[in-house]
Amino acid sequence: MVQTRFQPRLGRLLAAAAKKVVSIFDIETETCIHSLQRHTKPVHSVCWDVTGDYVASVSEDSVRVWALGSGGDGECVHELSCNGNKFHSCVFHPDFPSLLVIGCYQSLELWNMVENKCMTISAHDGVLTALAQSPSTGMIASASHDKCVKLWK
Known part of the structure; x- marks a missing residue:
């Protein structure tokens, strides 16, 4: 397994990534x-x-968004293909539910899934290896191989 994440609020489901598959337990x-x-x-x-x-x-x-709650059956509802800058990490924006923040090499991709549009923001001097969001502050933190952590609002 590369990464595991508990479902927020209920915590009943666990997403686990291994190779090319995401398993939902x-x-x-x-x-x-x-x-x-x-x-x-x-x-x-x-x-x-x-x-x-x-x-x-x-x-x-690529980035894929899957519907699982409220009757979702694991269907892929949004897809984004790489435009040249390899993707590495992701987090949903805490204030804008249709906005996914994707960590790449030296940049953040802000993907508006409803409009299927992206905006690139220069962010670090290396790969963005981890992202975290805070619903209470609306902030996003990014960590990179450049040994820096940055906060974004």
């Missing part, structure tokens, strides 16, 4: 309820939206 029944398999390269990162209804997965060449 129901921790109460200890069963795999979904096997999300549309990536062509290994998945580096997974994250949940604040509602726990959607999970995003990132490989170097």
Whole structure:
């Protein structure tokens, strides 16, 4: 497993990435309820939206958002292909639910999933290896191989 993340709020589901697959486990029944398999390269990162209804997965060449809550059946509802800068990490924006923040090499990609538009922001001098968001402050933190942590509002 490369990364695991508990579903926010309820914590009943666990997303786990391994190779090209994101597995969704129901921790109460200890069963795999979904096997999300549309990536062509290994998945580096997974994250949940604040509602726990959607999970995003990132490989170097694509980002996928999957519907899991409120009757979602693990369907891929949004896809973004790499435009040259390899993807590495992701987090849903804490204030804008349709905005996914993607960590790349030296930059952040802000992906508006509804409009399917991206904006690139210069961010670090290396790969953005980790992102975190705070719903209470609306801030995002990025960490990179350049040994810096930056806060974004």
